[in-house]
Amino acid sequence: MTELLHASEEGIAAAAQALSQGKLVGFPTETVFGLGALVTVPQAVEGIFIAKGRPVNHPLIAHVSKGFDLSDWADLSSPDAQSLIKNFWPGPLTLVVPRGPKMPLSVTGGQDSVGIRCPSHPVAQKLLALLNAPVAAPSANRFGKVSPTASQHVLDELNGRIDFVLDGDSSSVGIESTIVSLLGGQVVLLRPGSVTRDQIEKVLGCKVHLPDEALYDQGLRVSGNLEQHYCPDASLYLCDEVADPALLNVVSSGKVLVVGWTKAFLTQFEKCDVLDLPDDPQAVAQRLYSILRNADKQGVEKIIFQRPPINECWRGVTDRLQRAAFRS
Numbered sequence: 510m511t512e513l514l515h516a517s518e519e520g521i522a523a524a525a526q527a528l529s530q531g532k533l534v535g536f537p538t539e540t541v542f543g544l545g546a547l548v549t550v551p552q553a554v555e556g557i558f559i560a561k562g563r564p565v566n567h568p569l570i571a572h573v574s575k576g577f578d579l580s581d582w583a584d585l586s587s588p589d590a591q592s593l594i595k596n597f598w599p600g601p602l603t604l605v606v607p608r609g610p611k612m613p614l615s616v617t618g619g620q621d622s623v624g625i626r627c628p629s630h631p632v633a634q635k636l637l638a639l640l641n642a643p644v645a646a647p648s649a650n651r652f653g654k655v656s657p658t659a660s661q662h663v664l665d666e667l668n669g670r671i672d673f674v675l676d677g678d679s680s681s682v683g684i685e686s687t688i689v690s691l692l693g694g695q696v697v698l699l700r701p702g703s704v705t706r707d708q709i710e711k712v713l714g715c716k717v718h719l720p721d722e723a724l725y726d727q728g729l730r731v732s733g734n735l736e737q738h739y740c741p742d743a744s745l746y747l748c749d750e751v752a753d754p755a756l757l758n759v760v761s762s763g764k765v766l767v768v769g770w771t772k773a774f775l776t777q778f779e780k781c782d783v784l785d786l787p788d789d790p791q792a793v794a795q796r797l798y799s800i801l802r803n804a805d806k807q808g809v810e811k812i813i814f815q816r817p818p819i820n821e822c823w824r825g826v827t828d829r830l831q832r833a834a835f836r837s
């Protein structure tokens with residue numbers, strides 16, 4: 510059985526102690542809940558891969574509290590790293606930079622780079638501040654499945670497979686952090702998230718490349734980049750504002766949920782269960798994974814999701830939806 514710890518001073522202290530002893534602890538962050546292990550305990554890091562059923566060559570993100578001295582763990586000395594830290598930490602931005610000598614290769618998937626993140630969730634900050642090493646933490650879900658945005662989701666997925674879950678307010682961002690690589694003297698967006706490419710370009714005053722435009726072969730293994738990831742059990746269809754007639758046929762049978770934000774889109778599906786969201790990428794991101802989870806719980810067979818507009822604000826949501834989408 511996995512024990513739920515309350516987000517009180519005592520609960521947070523117990524979670525920190527468990528991590529120090531090499532236990533696995535689910536904990537809240539503002540993006541999604543993480544499955545934490547102290548990077549300095551090899552069996553604990555290995556345990557993450559076992560609990561998740563995740564291939565071992567996939568690198569993990571190392572999490573630290575604000576002000577943690579990272580000098581021996583990662584090389585964040587470049588001016589670009591420094592300005593991104595100044596502008597976006599604590600917050601939903603992960604930086605991929607050269608690995609430092611103290612950072613174990615088991616965390617980086619054997620690579621000489623490491624992803625570092627300083628989450629802003631107050632419970633995560635308090636927890637990390639009690640530790641003298643970073644905490645490796647992927648999202649606390651089974652490999653390939655939808656990430657958890659509440660402690661109950663972690664229990665639903667990993668009960669009995671990990672030692673503790675630290676409770677805390679559900680994730681306000683709702684999708685995983687933006688990942689930016691600063692390797693090889695260029696800036697590459699490895700995973701879009703709520704910190705947008707436009708925001709990063711504005712801060713750095715240079716172009717942020719997409720992975721397929723990168724000049725330097727990043728040689729990266731980013732599990733979020735496997736084509737199909739973040740999958741609900743239901744089949745998810747992305748649908749334009751004016752639906753393709755073939756898709757209208759799809760919704761004529763089975764248990765269907767339609768999710769969208771414009772009237773023009775939603776009125777085409779009057780006979781279905783409809784979820785009307787605000788026309789706002791941050792609001793859609795916040796609810797996205799719990800919508801997919803609830804749909805599965807209720808036995809929904811098909812989810813029709815409105816296709817977001819093509820712009821940087823929607824890139825994170827679009828990315829997750831495309832990976833979750835059904836391929837026939």
Ligand code: TXA
Nearest residue numbers: 540543568569622623624647648685686730731732733
């Ligand atoms: O929001 C988040 O980032 C959440 C919370 C818990 O902080 N964590 C998360 O971890 O999404 P995970 O393991 O599900 O995704 C981490 C991504 C993976 O796709 C991994 O391959 C990539 O980060 N990553 C980590 N280190 C890397 C590196 N050195 N080079 C390239 N990609 C890296």
Ligand code: MG
Nearest residue numbers: 647648656685
């Ligand atoms: Mg994940």
